Amino acid sequence: MKRLGRQTWEYDHHPRIIGRATVVGPDEGKGPLSSDFDYIYDNLEIGEKTWEKAERKLLEQASQLALVNANLTKEELHYFVGGDLMNQIISSSFSARQLGVPYLGVFGACSTSMETLALASMIVDSGAGDYVLAGTVSHNCTVEKQFRYPTEYGSQKPPYAQYTVTGSGCGVVSRTGEGPVITKATIGRIMDLGIKDPFNMGAAMAPAAADTIISHFRDTGLEPGYYDLIVTGDLASVGLPITKELLHKEGIPMEQTVFNDCGLMIYDREKQTQVVAGGSGCGCSATVTYGHILNRMQKGDLKRVLVVATGALLSPLSYQQGESIPCIAHAVAIEQEG
Amino acid sequence: MQFLWAFIVGGLICVIGQLLMDGAKLTPAHTMSTLVVAGAVADALGIYDPLVKFAGAGATVPITSFGNSLVHGALTELEKEGWIGVITGIFDLTAAGISSAIIFSFLAALVVRPKG
Amino acid sequence: MAEQSATGKKKTSSLSMDEKEYKKVAKKYEPPRPILKNCIKAFFVGGTVCLIGQAIQEAFMAGLDMTSKEAASPTVAVMILISVILTCLGVYDKIAQWAGAGTGVPVTGFANSMCSAALEHRAEGLVLGVGANMFKLAGSVIVFGVVAAFIIGIVYAFLGFGGGHL
Numbered sequence: 001m002k003r004l005g006r007q008t009w010e011y012d013h014h015p016r017i018i019g020r021a022t023v024v025g026p027d028e029g030k031g032p033l034s035s036d037f038d039y040i041y042d043n044l045e046i047g048e049k050t051w052e053k054a055e056r057k058l059l060e061q062a063s064q065l066a067l068v069n070a071n072l073t074k075e076e077l078h079y080f081v082g083g084d085l086m087n088q089i090i091s092s093s094f095s096a097r098q099l100g101v102p103y104l105g106v107f108g109a110c111s112t113s114m115e116t117l118a119l120a121s122m123i124v125d126s127g128a129g130d131y132v133l134a135g136t137v138s139h140n141c142t143v144e145k146q147f148r149y150p151t152e153y154g155s156q157k158p159p160y161a162q163y164t165v166t167g168s169g170c171g172v173v174s175r176t177g178e179g180p181v182i183t184k185a186t187i188g189r190i191m192d193l194g195i196k197d198p199f200n201m202g203a204a205m206a207p208a209a210a211d212t213i214i215s216h217f218r219d220t221g222l223e224p225g226y227y228d229l230i231v232t233g234d235l236a237s238v239g240l241p242i243t244k245e246l247l248h249k250e251g252i253p254m255e256q257t258v259f260n261d262c263g264l265m266i267y268d269r270e271k272q273t274q275v276v277a278g279g280s281g282c283g284c285s286a287t288v289t290y291g292h293i294l295n296r297m298q299k300g301d302l303k304r305v306l307v308v309a310t311g312a313l314l315s316p317l318s319y320q321q322g323e324s325i326p327c328i329a330h331a332v333a334i335e336q337e338g
Numbered sequence: 339m340q341f342l343w344a345f346i347v348g349g350l351i352c353v354i355g356q357l358l359m360d361g362a363k364l365t366p367a368h369t370m371s372t373l374v375v376a377g378a379v380a381d382a383l384g385i386y387d388p389l390v391k392f393a394g395a396g397a398t399v400p401i402t403s404f405g406n407s408l409v410h411g412a413l414t415e416l417e418k419e420g421w422i423g424v425i426t427g428i429f430d431l432t433a434a435g436i437s438s439a440i441i442f443s444f445l446a447a448l449v450v451r452p453k454g
Numbered sequence: 455m456a457e458q459s460a461t462g463k464k465k466t467s468s469l470s471m472d473e474k475e476y477k478k479v480a481k482k483y484e485p486p487r488p489i490l491k492n493c494i495k496a497f498f499v500g501g502t503v504c505l506i507g508q509a510i511q512e513a514f515m516a517g518l519d520m521t522s523k524e525a526a527s528p529t530v531a532v533m534i535l536i537s538v539i540l541t542c543l544g545v546y547d548k549i550a551q552w553a554g555a556g557t558g559v560p561v562t563g564f565a566n567s568m569c570s571a572a573l574e575h576r577a578e579g580l581v582l583g584v585g586a587n588m589f590k591l592a593g594s595v596i597v598f599g600v601v602a603a604f605i606i607g608i609v610y611a612f613l614g615f616g617g618g619h620l
């Protein structure tokens with residue numbers, strides 16, 4: 001493994017995603033990417049008594065399916081790197097309990113998907129583990145309950161509010177086997193340009209996305225055109241145009257490639273009006289990446305993709321205490337060999 | 339005729355609430371707290387009771403009426419019992435609202451799960 | 455390592471924008487709230503809710519031979535019950551998303567805030583969940599109402615108005 005520039009990792013030993021799975025809820029199953037998900041639940045309770053148990057079940061199921069897809073048993077797995085939006089990341093911890101493998105829990109909010117993938121790839125690339133599972137999950141109702149209001153509360157959402165994805169995405173990383181290769185990762189740093197409105201995640205996270213993208217191209221010496229597709233995690237309809245403007249101002253030629261956002265891809269905003277500005281949550285970038293994007297890579301549609309997962313690192317208390325929202329973005333480059 | 343005024347006055351009080359939420363960007367909790375205090379002050383100035391006579395439910399249904407009732411309770415008891423009445427009388431008229439909200443919400447929570 | 459991209463432009467290691475500048479950019483892309491539309495919806499829904507309250511009040515007055523003062527409490531109780539039922543059916547939040555203050559400002563909003571909190575926290579049990587969290591959202595309304603009433607009462611007492619209103 002090498003360091004490129006200030007904050008980018010280059011993986012020398014070609015860690016690859018040898019197995020993956022996505023499990024989603026009803027809204028995602030009704031969206032434009034529904035055919036890319038492995039399992040779709042038609043209700044939010046998922047047969048459980050609490051929303052929190054339902055969220056846990058999503059991750060447990062996705063991790064099991066990913067292992068099956070990778071032709072591995074739990075016993076052969078070396079590590080699980082996971083995280084989610086719940087206090088003390090309980091969904092991941094309880095899933096780790098079920099997996100019974102050595103576990104590293106991380107909190108990156110909605111950037112967790114790429115944070116865990118980057119770390120899992122590092123473990124594999126360094127030889128510290130042969131098979132590492134990276135995964136994350138989010139559930140619309142647990143997030144509403146913890147960060148905003150009870151789910152049946154009648155408050156009116158502003159036109160820039162986002163909708164937390166109910167879904168889990170997991171990938172198994174290894175040096176041996178077949179699958180798209182993780183070539184580089186750019187670790188983001190906290191960016192906070194003073195946005196305080198917890199309903200305006202897109203505006204809060206845009207600077208972090210821009211900063212990480214700028215850092216990636218600076219560190220690697222590459223240009224946007226190197227990638228067939230660059231996606232951000234969940235900037236949605238407000239954050240993506242802001243990021244585009246920020247990057248344009250800094251002279252990054254994003255028009256060389258397709259620049260989209262998982263939060264905009266996962267829902268049909270015209271038909272599914274409840275999502276307002278678009279999708280958000282750990283599960284957003286995870287399900288779109290491990291489902292849709294890797295499917296397209298498998299078909300040969302895409303050869304090189306940069307996934308920039310964005311997270312807002314606020315707590316339910318911090319904004320009540322008048323703090324602004326610190327954000328972060330982690331980028332992972334995934335390339336198809338050959 | 340009171341039906342018409344109930345509709346108009348009730349609607350207008352709601353518009354004030356909407357302006358607080360959208361214009362002043364207050365949260366629902368801040369907005370309702372503001373309206374309750376406004377109702378209390380309006381009663382202190384003697385303008386809420388005439389509004390109730392005039393608009394009926396248009397004035398008694400919005401949350402402003404809660405502030406009105408709290409002040410009524412305090413002042414009525416103040417007249418009867420003196421200073422201590424300001425504290426002991428506050429919930430006199432609002433007991434029905436608070437009690438029913440607690441009771442019905444509790445009973446609901448026993449049998450119903452949130453739908454998300 | 456030279457900090458230059460392939461196009462030869464010198465890249466700074468951070469965004470060259472400060473908070474003030476950024477807030478302007480963010481504001482540009484923030485979709486404005488449809489204030490006028492929301493106010494119209496709030497007016498009509500709020501008015502209708504009060505109309506329903508009026509009808510219930512008149513029903514109590516006619517049916518149980520009450521004065522308007524006597525009918526006030528049962529009317530509020532019925533409105534609260536309706537709001538609780540709609541919350542339980544899972545439709546209140548959908549109506550409220552459309553109606554905004556039209557459902558929030560009437561006592562229905564107060565009842566919904568308590569019922570939704572109670573339902574949500576049933577998962578944590580009856581005592582620590584339902585009991586402790588029921589007033590999560592409604593608490594501030596009660597606290598501020600009571601404090602305001604207290605202050606007003608004290609002012610009245612000081613000014614020697616006794617109990618009569620101005």
